[in-house]
Amino acid sequence: MEDLEMQWDQFSLTEEENSVIEIGSVDLSEVTKKGELCVVCKLWSDRRVGKDIVRATMAKIWRVDRSFTFQEVSTNLFVITFVCKEDKNRVLEGRPWLFGNCLLVLKPLDGFIHPMKMNFDSECFWIQMHNLPFVCMKSEIGKKIGESIGRVQEVDVREGGSEWGGVLRVKVELNLKKAVARGRTMDVLGKKHLISLKYEKLPRLCFDCGMIVHGGKGCSNSNGNGSGKQYGT
Numbered sequence: 001m002e003d004l005e006m007q008w009d010q011f012s013l014t015e016e017e018n019s020v021i022e023i024g025s026v027d028l029s030e031v032t033k034k035g036e037l038c039v040v041c042k043l044w045s046d047r048r049v050g051k052d053i054v055r056a057t058m059a060k061i062w063r064v065d066r067s068f069t070f071q072e073v074s075t076n077l078f079v080i081t082f083v084c085k086e087d088k089n090r091v092l093e094g095r096p097w098l099f100g101n102c103l104l105v106l107k108p109l110d111g112f113i114h115p116m117k118m119n120f121d122s123e124c125f126w127i128q129m130h131n132l133p134f135v136c137m138k139s140e141i142g143k144k145i146g147e148s149i150g151r152v153q154e155v156d157v158r159e160g161g162s163e164w165g166g167v168l169r170v171k172v173e174l175n176l177k178k179a180v181a182r183g184r185t186m187d188v189l190g191k192k193h194l195i196s197l198k199y200e201k202l203p204r205l206c207f208d209c210g211m212i213v214h215g216g217k218g219c220s221n222s223n224g225n226g227s228g229k230q231y232g233t
């Protein structure tokens, strides 16, 4: 489809091809109803994976009604139709999801965009902030640090968050084409603190540049820049 659009850009269109067909009004009720049960799903993997394998694997992980369907739109791009809204919402709420060690990005269905035109370059992750001084175990501080990483969705201060040695958990929407943040430096009343970040359910990422998804040009640091594999093994 992308090829077709690139070609389209190079064509000089005839008058008929270029004349606009006005779609005055559309019936939204059908797409709204379908959208309540559907999500669009992109599997970030270098190899093509068949929909039946992805479906069977995720059915076990998600524990959803077995009659949900997977429709392959393009390579590793699927529209999933759940049997009920509750299943759909629970799966969306539980993001991120991994298929093996590859990331599955899920987005709500948008009736106004073809799935191939949708953007799958971001996903939500729970990030644990370690080594935070006790005075910083607060929702507003988690939000502030989280905002330096991506778009903050939620801060969880419950799980041991108010205790010494506890961790602050923040749900952040990450740009997958940016190196994964390993930590942050904080200054509290003139004293520096290095905060290390740990990701719950982190997929495979590039050990050279730290990105989960490479852009069109591939790895920007494939020669390692002499600094070794900065993102571990």
Ligand SMILES: [Zn+2]
Binding pocket: 206, 207, 208, 209, 210, 211, 214, 218, 219, 220, 221, 222
């Ligand atoms: Zn890379």
